[in-house]
Amino acid sequence: MRPALLLALAGFALFATLAAWRAQQPVVLTPQFVADRVVIPAPLLVALHGGDRFLAADLETMRLAATGMDDRGVDTGYLVRAQREVARLNACHEDNYYLANGLLTWGGAVEQGNEVLRAAVECRFWDEFPPFFYGINLSFFQRDNEEAARVLEIGAQRSTQNAAAMLKLAVMLRAEQFADERLALNYLIQQRDSSTDPKLKDMLDKRVIRLQGLIGLREAQRRFEPAHGPLASLEQLVEAGIIEALPTDPLRLGYELRDGHIELKKLKIAGLEEQP
The missing domain is CATH 1.25.40 (Serine Threonine Protein Phosphatase 5, Tetratricopeptide repeat)
Known part of the structure; x- marks a missing residue:
């Protein structure tokens, strides 16, 4: 009998033995609340795709691009975890780093989006x-x-x-x-205008509006401080009549005053803030 056939028979016998043993074990059902969407780890994705990590990265990127954003917005926590796994599979993946930059970094998850970009810089x-x-x-x-x-x-x-x-x-x-914010705005507009995906274009447009709001606030701060001194709160810009109202952030994160500078608020993602 050929060695390959013997190996196959031995493997089947081991599988049958383990299956029979597992069937005799008591099943304990513990109710659990699933708080977030499942992301399959990179090693398991490789196994599921026959050891081809590049195929796994391609299919996972298509899946998260289709399911990570909808009419209600971007599921940022899910994209952070999913795009990390894609970067582990193939840091060179073009769609993955493009989506990470546009939807994560400019959507408030700065460190997580930049993590994917750093891997792409090294790989590509x-x-x-x-x-x-x-x-x-x-x-x-x-x-x-x-x-x-x-x-x-x-x-x-x-x-x-x-x-x-x-x-x-x-x-x-x-x-x-x-003026980094002006350059950043031009760059983000270029990203939006070059996108051929209507859904992605709409998501990037929200980030353009968010950045335009920041530029307007910083310009108002420059007009406020020579006459009134250091800005203590954003509401002072409205009270002084420099702007009619604080700009609305379409991502609903808003703006904040940090160390005398007006900044975009960053997204806080539970369980990921402490990770390196």
Whole structure:
């Protein structure tokens, strides 16, 4: 008898033995409340797709793109966990890093979206866009202009058409002479306008409106402080008659005053804030 057949028979016998033993064990049903949507871990996805991690990443990205957002908005907690698993399967996946940047980083889950981008920067060594996206995020959200300039220089090295523009941004960041929110707005508008998916375009449009609200508040702060001193609360801008009302954030996160600067509020995701 051939060795392969013997191995198959032995495997079947082991399976039958385990199945028979499991059938004799008592079943304990414990009622549980499922608080969130299930995300399949990367190792199990690989097993379910016959060991092909690239196929698993492709199919999982299509699934989360179709189910992670609907007419009510984006299921951010689900996308954070799902896109992390896709990045573990294939950090080079283009759709995954694009969605993570547009829907997570600019939707309030800054660290989680940037985590996917960092993996894409390392994996996609030929691609200029992950360093560009990540560099802008570092400057705008984390005010780390030195690291942002370094990452943009990486993008310039990879680019065939935009190298000069990225190097110019890097120089301006190091010189601290560039209005990052204006650049960020132009970049986000470009992302929105280049999208061919109507649902994604609508989601990105909400982020454009959110950023326009921030720019308006910062401009109002610049007008307020020479006459009234340091801004203590956003409501003072309305009370002083500089703006009629605080802008409405379509993502319902809002804006806040932190260390004298008006910022976008970040999304707090239970169970993920403490993770590295």
